[in-house]
Amino acid sequence: xxxxxLNIGVTGLNAIxxxxxxxxxxxxxxEATSFDVCIIGLSYESLEPGIYMHDIxxxxxSIPYPTAGIDxxxxxxxxxxxxxxxxxxxxxxxxxxxxxxxxxxxxKAMGIHMFLPTMHxxxxxxxxxxxxxxxxxxxSVPRSKVLYDLNTVHSLPSEFSFPxxxxxxxxxxxxxxxIEQVKSYFNKISAKWGLPxxxxxxxxxxxxxxxxxxxxxxxxxxxxxMRKQYxxxxxxxxxxxxxxxxxxxxxTRKFLRNTKWRGGFELELMKNKDGELYLLEIxxxxxxxxxxxxxxxQNIPEALVNLAMGEKVTPFTTYAVGKMFIRYSWDMIVDxxxxxxxxxxxxx
Amino acid sequence: MKLRKNVAVSEAGLxxxxxxxxxxxxxxxxxxxxxxxxxxxxxxxxSNAILDKYSTDMATFEKDYYDFIGILYHHxxxxxxxxTKA
Numbered sequence: 001x002x003x004x005x006l007n008i009g010v011t012g013l014n015a016i017x018x019x020x021x022x023x024x025x026x027x028x029x030x031e032a033t034s035f036d037v038c039i040i041g042l043s044y045e046s047l048e049p050g051i052y053m054h055d056i057x058x059x060x061x062s063i064p065y066p067t068a069g070i071d072x073x074x075x076x077x078x079x080x081x082x083x084x085x086x087x088x089x090x091x092x093x094x095x096x097x098x099x100x101x102x103x104x105x106x107x108k109a110m111g112i113h114m115f116l117p118t119m120h121x122x123x124x125x126x127x128x129x130x131x132x133x134x135x136x137x138x139x140s141v142p143r144s145k146v147l148y149d150l151n152t153v154h155s156l157p158s159e160f161s162f163p164x165x166x167x168x169x170x171x172x173x174x175x176x177x178x179i180e181q182v183k184s185y186f187n188k189i190s191a192k193w194g195l196p197x198x199x200x201x202x203x204x205x206x207x208x209x210x211x212x213x214x215x216x217x218x219x220x221x222x223x224x225x226m227r228k229q230y231x232x233x234x235x236x237x238x239x240x241x242x243x244x245x246x247x248x249x250x251x252t253r254k255f256l257r258n259t260k261w262r263g264g265f266e267l268e269l270m271k272n273k274d275g276e277l278y279l280l281e282i283x284x285x286x287x288x289x290x291x292x293x294x295x296x297x298q299n300i301p302e303a304l305v306n307l308a309m310g311e312k313v314t315p316f317t318t319y320a321v322g323k324m325f326i327r328y329s330w331d332m333i334v335d336x337x338x339x340x341x342x343x344x345x346x347x348x
Numbered sequence: 349m350k351l352r353k354n355v356a357v358s359e360a361g362l363x364x365x366x367x368x369x370x371x372x373x374x375x376x377x378x379x380x381x382x383x384x385x386x387x388x389x390x391x392x393x394x395s396n397a398i399l400d401k402y403s404t405d406m407a408t409f410e411k412d413y414y415d416f417i418g419i420l421y422h423h424x425x426x427x428x429x430x431x432t433k434a
Contacts, residue, residue: 206368227369243369244354271368321366322356 005036007085008305009112012092012288013041013050013057015329018171018234021092023050024291026057028301031294035305040084046343052334059084062346070099074106081110088113088308090301092285094170097122115216115308117263117284124259125282127167127198133282137258139251140278142201142270153182156199165200168193173235175202203280205272208245209237210252211287213300215307216262222300222316223252224293229324237289237327242296244321251277264290264304289325296320349385349417350427357382365425372423377402381416385426 008029012020022041029037041060043051051060061080064072080086089112091100100107101119108114117125124133127144134141145159156164157179166185167173170193176182186197212223225248230239252267264286270278286301293300296319303313342348351357356364361379363372374382377398384394391413398409420426 208369229369241369241371244366245368322364 003034003036005038006087006305006309007038007040009040009042009080009084009086009089010057010092011042011044011063011090011096013043013048013060014045015049017232018236019288019327020048020050021286021288021290023053023056024288025090025092025286025301026050027291028294028299029305030056032299032302032305034302034311038084040080040086042080042089043342046339049332051342051348052332052338060342060348062342066096066099070102073099074103077103077107077112078110081112086112088305090114090286090304091116094283094285097284113308113310115263115304117261117265118216121259121261122284125284127169127281128196130198130200130279130281134279137255139255140276142203142278142280144198144200146196146198147186148196150183150186153179153186153199156182160199160201163202165198165202167198167200169196169198173200200280203270203272203278205270205278207231207235208243208248208269208271209240209287209289210248210267210269211265211290211293211300212252212256212267213264213303213307214256214259214261215313216260218257218260220253220256220315221303221307221313222293222298223249224296224298224300224319225249225252226289226292230326239324239326240289240292241324242292242319242321247275247277251279255279255282264300289327292323292325293319295325296323349391350388350432351382351386351420352425352427355425357386363425365423368424370423372425378416381413 010022010026012022014020015023026039039058041050041057042063043060044065050057063076091097101116101122104114104116128146130141130144163175163177165173166176166182166189168189172189172193174185176185190197207228208225210223210225213221215221225243225245226240227243228237228240232238266283266287267279268281270280290300298316298319306313338348354366361374363374381394384397395409
């Protein structure tokens with residue numbers, strides 16, 4: 001039987017040392033059994049490697065940064081839609097989710113489906129609200145404090161012991177061992193990502209991640225936990241292994257049941273030496289290591305697309321434990337004309 | 349003393365704890381001891397099995413054996429006495 005073909009727009013095509021999830025998401029979609037795909041890459045920079053991976057991405061269009069405003073993004077998407085007739089868009093960056101959530105009804109009217117958290121869910125899980133989130137849903141989180149002013153850092157030693165984490169509102173985190181380091185990271189991170197800065201209690205332990213998909217009604221469609229085995233200096237997993245930890249899966253199901261989370265997600269967890277789990281962050285999108293979930297039997301991006309298209313999806317109940325992913329980098333040789341095409345015309 | 353039931357031990361000596369994601373390597377005698385533990389042999393039976401097979405003395409074996417058991421407990425690969433009783 002011939003499968004239906006879906007045109008899917010995907011962002012996050014960058015593959016630096018903190019890689020975007022786009023290429024992994026596309027690999028998953030290309031292995032989908034319930035549909036065929038034409039992949040339209042949506043890029044922010046001309047050097048995002050996914051643009052030039054023609055066996056991964058069929059065509060690419062540049063789109064404006066979120067700072068350009070929602071109307072500018074909408075105008076660009078209207079242009080792309082005229083040419084490509086997109087069925088689905090999967091945004092893969094935290095920073096672009098706000099405009100895409102805002103635009104969801106308008107894009108739906110244009111025929112573009114998405115499966116994103118609601119604005120309430122998006123805001124509630126934000127790092128700046130993590131304390132309240134933990135209290136509301138009965139999930140252990142490290143103590144944190146939101147800072148808007150560098151002058152307030154002097155009160156920190158009375159509330160937190162060193163080391164402490166200094167985090168940006170979207171990305172970046174550094175471990176500070178002194179007030180001088182807190183100030184330095186405050187300036188560095190706020191210059192890049194803006195205010196506020198979040199100070200978080202440092203939990204000693206082992207890092208784990210869970211990726212999954214919630215159907216928006218409290219049900220778990222998929223969930224795969226992973227232990228980071230090789231961590232880059234940016235704290236990103238460059239290698240990992242699937243594990244079977246019921247406590248971790250229970251926490252994931254509780255998170256989805258209580259929040260009625262809609263869409264893909266990644267939970268960042270820390271387990272201390274007493275085996276207690278702390279939720280450090282909720283990333284409201286699929287992670288860069290999502291292909292591991294596909295490799296162990298849960299094609300979460302495929303399920304996400306089917307939910308976006310209003311299809312009924314059967315939850316995944318199992319996955320292979322002890323499977324690893326090992327990331328590598330690969331130098332592509334690219335003609336200057338291709339770079340010129342995407343840089344000058346915004347299309348390739 | 350029991351090896352946690354979900355801990356996988358390969359013939360080549362790779363131990364994998366699926367709950368924590370940790371893996372370890374042990375030498376061939378380590379594998380033999382782990383298999384003896386898995387088969388629910390007590391320390392005396394394990395000692396006899398190893399001393400029958402290898403030319404070592406009891407004192408040397410016991411020192412190495414209890415070091416090894418300590419490491420297994422440290423990495424949470426053996427059930428605690430409370431867990432075994434439960």
